[in-house]
Amino acid sequence: MPYSRSETPDLRLRYFRPPAGLDRYFQTIFLLEVFPPEGGTITDFVLPSWGIVSWRDRSSMTLQFRDGEMFNSGLSGAVGPFDHAVRLESGALRQWSAVLLPAGWSRFVDAPARLYGNRAVDIENDPAFSAFWPVGERLFKGPPDAEAELDVILECLTDRLLVPRRDDEDRIEAITTALMDTRCANVSDLAERAGVGRRTLERVCESAFGLAPKMLLRRQRFMRSVTQHMLGGGERSWIEAIDDIYHDQPQFVREFREFTGLSPREFAKLERPMLKPVLLEGMRHWEEVSEFASEF
Helix, strand or coil: CCCEEEECCCEEEEEECCCCCCCCCEEEEEEEEECCCCCCCEEEEECCECCEEEEECCCCEEEECCCCCEEECCCEEEECCECCCEEEEECCEEEEEEEECHHHHHHHCCCCHHHHCCCEEECCCCHHHHHHHHHHHHCCCCCCCHHHHHHHHHHHHHHHCCCCCCCCHHHHHHHHHHHCCCCCCCHHHHHHHHCCCHHHHHHHHHHHHCCCHHHHHHHHHHHHHHHHHHHCCCCCCHHHHCCCCCCCHHHHHHHHHHHHCCCHHHHHCCCCCCHHHHHHHHHHHHHHHHHHHHCC
C-alpha cells in the first residue's frame, strides 16, 4: 500500500517505501499518473535530485535542461544526478519511478555517476542500466494494477541484490549521512564527518554521487531552503527559510538563480502540480537521515 499520496484534477502521485534490503539503495518508489484535458499537457520543474530511473506506458514526456537541450523520453529512461532545475512537460501517461540513492547508483548502475550527471538517457539499449531492463520488459502488459506492478518492480530490483556489494559502499553511505548534517559548511567538514580523506571523497563523489563535493554541499543547502519554504505552504518567507550556512540573502538569491534560472519571487508564482509532493516526500526521507547524522 502507498504510504503517501497526492492528487489533483490533472495527476495522481503515490509513494511506496522500499522494503528492507532495498531501502539503503532507493529513496522512494512512486507511481505518477497524468491525465490532463484531452490533447493537453502539464508542465513543472524538477529540482536538483539524485538519479532517477523510470518506466512509462507511453512516450509523452519531454525534459528541458538549463542549456536548452531537449530530451524526449522513451518508455524506459533515466536522469543522472543533476544540479539545476529541469523543466518537465507531460501528456497523459502512467509512470513508475525509483529514486536512486548514491549507494543505489553504485550497486545498480554499471558506470560512474559522473558520466550521466545532468543528462537524461533512454536505458533500453544502455548496458550500464541492464539491471533495470527486466522491469521494463514486464510492466504495463495488462490493465493498470498498481500493487501487481509494484511487486514486479520489487522482484526485479531484489534480484540485483545477488550481485556482490561494491567495495566503496560503506564510504558512500558515510558520505551521504555526512552530507545531510547541517553542520557541514565546507568540503573539509564533509570529509571529516564522513571519516575519509579529501582525495577519497572526491573519487567516491564522482563515482556514486555524480557531482563534486563542493557542488553537493551547495545543492544540499539550496534544497533545504526551498523545502523549508514549501513545507510552510509558501507562507513562510524566503528570509525565514534561508539555510543558516548562507552568508546573506543576496548570496541565496544568486544561488537560487543559478540552480533554477528564476528569482525566488518568480519561482513562488509558478504552478507546481508535481514539485511540492515530491519535495515533501524527499523531506520525510532526509529528516530521518539528518536526525541520525546530528547524533554524532
